[in-house]
Amino acid sequence: MLKLLAQRFAFLSMILISLGLMLVGKADGVLVERVRLAVGDVVAPVIEVIFRPATAIANAVNGVRELASLRADNGRLREENARLMHWQTVARHLDVENQALHAQLNFIPDPDASFITSRVIGDTGGAFVHSMLINAGSRDGVRKGQAVVSGETMVGRIIDVGLRSARVLLLTDINSHLPVMVEGTRARAILTGDNSDRPRLDYLSPNANVAPGDRVVTSGHGGVFPPGLPIGVVSSVQDGVIRVEPFVHRQQLEYVMVVDYGLAGILPSDVSAAADSREPSARPQGPEH
Amino acid sequence: MDLWVRHLLPLGLTLLLVLMEAMPTHLPGFAEISPLLPLIGVYYWSIFRPDLLPAVMAFFIGLLSDIIMGMPLGVSALIYLLVQGTTASQRRFFLGKPFVVAWCCFSLVAVSAIFLEWALVSMLNGHLIPLPAVLFEMLMTVACYPLFSWLFGRAQSALLRDA
Numbered sequence: 001m002l003k004l005l006a007q008r009f010a011f012l013s014m015i016l017i018s019l020g021l022m023l024v025g026k027a028d029g030v031l032v033e034r035v036r037l038a039v040g041d042v043v044a045p046v047i048e049v050i051f052r053p054a055t056a057i058a059n060a061v062n063g064v065r066e067l068a069s070l071r072a073d074n075g076r077l078r079e080e081n082a083r084l085m086h087w088q089t090v091a092r093h094l095d096v097e098n099q100a101l102h103a104q105l106n107f108i109p110d111p112d113a114s115f116i117t118s119r120v121i122g123d124t125g126g127a128f129v130h131s132m133l134i135n136a137g138s139r140d141g142v143r144k145g146q147a148v149v150s151g152e153t154m155v156g157r158i159i160d161v162g163l164r165s166a167r168v169l170l171l172t173d174i175n176s177h178l179p180v181m182v183e184g185t186r187a188r189a190i191l192t193g194d195n196s197d198r199p200r201l202d203y204l205s206p207n208a209n210v211a212p213g214d215r216v217v218t219s220g221h222g223g224v225f226p227p228g229l230p231i232g233v234v235s236s237v238q239d240g241v242i243r244v245e246p247f248v249h250r251q252q253l254e255y256v257m258v259v260d261y262g263l264a265g266i267l268p269s270d271v272s273a274a275a276d277s278r279e280p281s282a283r284p285q286g287p288e289h
Numbered sequence: 290m291d292l293w294v295r296h297l298l299p300l301g302l303t304l305l306l307v308l309m310e311a312m313p314t315h316l317p318g319f320a321e322i323s324p325l326l327p328l329i330g331v332y333y334w335s336i337f338r339p340d341l342l343p344a345v346m347a348f349f350i351g352l353l354s355d356i357i358m359g360m361p362l363g364v365s366a367l368i369y370l371l372v373q374g375t376t377a378s379q380r381r382f383f384l385g386k387p388f389v390v391a392w393c394c395f396s397l398v399a400v401s402a403i404f405l406e407w408a409l410v411s412m413l414n415g416h417l418i419p420l421p422a423v424l425f426e427m428l429m430t431v432a433c434y435p436l437f438s439w440l441f442g443r444a445q446s447a448l449l450r451d452a
Binding site: 007010011014017018019020021022024026032036040043046047050051054058062120121122123124126127128129130131132133160167174194249250252253254 | 305311313317320322324344345357361367371407413418425426
C-alpha cells in the first residue's frame with residue numbers, strides 16, 4: 001500500500017518535472033542548454049559509430065543507383081561545363097574590373113571567410129523540429145550563429161555548439177527567420193520556416209513584384225551572414241503567400257560547411273535559438289503574428 | 290551477474306530506437322515523417338516487462354530523446370512517462386490476447402501521444418506545426434509496430450525467459 005503510494009507520488013512528480021522543464025527550457029535557461037550540450041557531446045560519437053555500417057550500405061546502394069544514370073549525367077555535365085567555362089571567363093573579367101573599381105573607391109572589403117567541413121551525423125526531430133547534428137564543435141572552431149552552407153547554398157545556421165558536435169537549425173524549421181532579398185528586384189523580406197518543405201517569404205514590401213522562378217538570396221541584414229548567399233527560388237505565389245523552394249533539401253545533406261565570415265553580427269553569444277528574430281534591424285515593419 | 294545484464298535488454302533496445310530515430314536516411318521526404326520509434330519500445334515493454342522498464346526509465350528515455358532530437362526539453366519525457374503509466378496499469382488486459390489487440394491499442398496510444406506532442410510543441414513554439422506531416426508520422430509509427438514488436442518478442446523469448 002505504502003509502496004503504491006510512493007510510486008504514485010514519484011509518477012506525479014516526474015510529470016511535474018517534465019512540465020517544469022518545458023517552462024525552464026522556454027525561458028532559455030543557460031543550465032538547460034549546458035545539459036543539452038553535455039549530453040549531445042556524449043551521444044554524437046555513439047551515433048556516429050553505431051550507424052557507420054548503415055552509412056556504408058546506403059553509400060553502396062547509392063553507388064549502384066548512380067551507375068544507372070551515369071551516361072545521362074555525363075552528357076548533361078559536359079553541356080553544363082561548356083556553359084560554365086563561358087561564365088568563368090565572364091567572372092574573371094568582372095573580378096578584375098571589380099577589384100580595379102574597389103581600389104579606386106577605397107572600398108572596405110568584407111572579411112575573408114573560413115570554412116569548417118563537417119559530416120551530418122544526425123537528422124533529427126521528425127515532423128516537429130527540422131535540425132541536424134554535425135560532428136564538429138567548439139574545439140573545431142564552430143560558433144553559435146554561423147552560417148551552414150552546402151556547396152554555395154545556404155541551408156541553415158548553428159544554434160547549439162558542444163565540444164565535438166553542433167546542431168544546425170535548417171531554414172525550413174518553424175523557428176528559423178532569415179533576412180533575405182529577391183535577387184532581381186532587391187526587394188527585402190524575411191524567410192520564415194514553418195516545418196514544411198518550402199519556407200514562406202514574409203514581410204515583403206507590398207509593391208514588390210515577385211514571380212515563381214525568382215532567385216532568393218541572403219540580404220546580409222543583421223550582419224550575421226554575408227549578402228548574396230543563394231537559398232532557393234520562388235516556387236509559388238498564392239493568395240499573398242509566397243513559398244520558396246530551397247536549392248538543397250534536407251535528405252541530400254551529407255557533408256556541410258560551417259562558414260565563419262568574421263561578422264560579429266547581432267547574435268549575443270549565450271542566448272539561444274531565436275536570437276536573430278528578436279533583432280530589431282532585421283525585422284521589418286509589421287507586427288509578429 | 291548475467292541475469293542483471295539481460296535485464297538491461299528492454300532499456301538497451303529502447304535506447305537503440307532513440308538513436309535510430311536520429312539516423313540520417315537520405316530518403317527524400319522521409320525525415321519529416323520518420324516514425325516515433327522509441328514509443329514502440331516504451332509501449333511493448335510496459336506491457337510485457339514493466340518491471341524492467343519502469344516509469345523512471347521511460348522518463349529518462351524521453352529526456353534523452355528530447356536532447357538528441359532538439360525538441361523542447363520535457364515534451365518526450367512527459368509523453369513516454371504517460372504512455373508507460375497508462376499501458377503498465379492496463380497490462381493485465383493484454384496478457385493472453387492476440388497480437389492484433391495489442392496493435393490496435395498501440396495505434397490508439399500512438400495517435401494520442403503524437404497528438405499531445407503536436408499540441409505541446411505547437412504551444413511552446415507559439416506556432417501551429419503543420420498537421421499533415423504529423424498525421425503521416427502517426428501512420429508510420431503504427432505501421433512500424435508489428436516489425437519491432439516481433440523483434441522484441443524474439444529478444445524476449447531468447448533472453449528473458451527466466452522470469
